[in-house]
Amino acid sequence: TTKKTIDDKTVVKEYFNATGFERWRNIYGEGKVNKVQLDIRQGHQQTIDTVVSWLKDDGNLSQLSICDAGCGVGSLTLPLAQEGATVYASDISAKMVGEAAERIKQVMKNPRNIRLGVQDLESIRGSYDTVICLDVLIHYPTEDAAKMINHLSSLTKSRLILSFAPKTFFLTLLKRIGEFFPGPSKTTRAYQHKEEDIVKILQDNGFQIKRTGMTSTSFYYSRILEAVR
Numbered sequence: 001t002t003k004k005t006i007d008d009k010t011v012v013k014e015y016f017n018a019t020g021f022e023r024w025r026n027i028y029g030e031g032k033v034n035k036v037q038l039d040i041r042q043g044h045q046q047t048i049d050t051v052v053s054w055l056k057d058d059g060n061l062s063q064l065s066i067c068d069a070g071c072g073v074g075s076l077t078l079p080l081a082q083e084g085a086t087v088y089a090s091d092i093s094a095k096m097v098g099e100a101a102e103r104i105k106q107v108m109k110n111p112r113n114i115r116l117g118v119q120d121l122e123s124i125r126g127s128y129d130t131v132i133c134l135d136v137l138i139h140y141p142t143e144d145a146a147k148m149i150n151h152l153s154s155l156t157k158s159r160l161i162l163s164f165a166p167k168t169f170f171l172t173l174l175k176r177i178g179e180f181f182p183g184p185s186k187t188t189r190a191y192q193h194k195e196e197d198i199v200k201i202l203q204d205n206g207f208q209i210k211r212t213g214m215t216s217t218s219f220y221y222s223r224i225l226e227a228v229r
């Protein structure tokens with residue numbers, strides 16, 4: 001497993017520093033994209049909006065330290081920082097972090113409450129009120145996702161928010177069909193996770209589930225769990 005994790009990680013890192021960077025920068029942007037990418041863009045934005053609205057509803061965002069693990073181009077970091085949260089955002093891909101820095105610079109004058117880093121989430125250190133990891137676990141099989149969740153759990157005092165592609169009969173079928181008709185712009189391998197597996201890992205780390213969300217558009221599926229201690 002350890003060797004395989006390294007392989008998955010290497011592949012993912014290389015992908016998000018090359019073709020994956022171009023693809024996802026566009027999807028997570030505002031420029032012209034194809035219909036499938038537009039659907040994914042809108043789905044992803046819904047996931048971001050759900051998490052931001054949960055945190056805003058709590059009414060204490062400006063007092064929180066937040067770790068955004070696998071921050072991508074900063075889609076979540078930016079709105080949270082604009083609400084006054086202190087955010088440590090990091091990603092395994094230097095290119096994604098570079099893009100995040102650009103986007104932050106464009107909209108925030110003096111973003112003193114954001115710290116950016118290029119690092120694998122398993123090497124993040126520190127202690128945060130809330131740790132958030134959105135749409136990252138899709139890149140790893142469940143046994144590796146478990147190790148990642150264990151590590152992220154050790155970084156938070158009270159709350160961990162995760163999103164992942166749920167493994168359901170319907171989505172497994174859809175994925176099979178997709179694999180049967182491989183298109184030209186295939187992305188990296190996508191791993192789905194059973195919700196009960198993820199919940200069990202969270203419970204083993206002393207969490208219970210508070211709020212849940214589900215984003216489903218035509219091509220984007222993401223289950224969101226807020227786990228609290």
Ligand code: SAM
Binds near residue numbers: 075
């Ligand atoms: N969380 C961001 C969001 O929702 O906008 C980005 C999601 S994107 C689908 C997945 C991101 O996870 C990529 O930026 C990728 O480089 C990053 N990533 C993948 N494996 C990682 C790891 N082991 N540690 C840190 N980041 C990782």
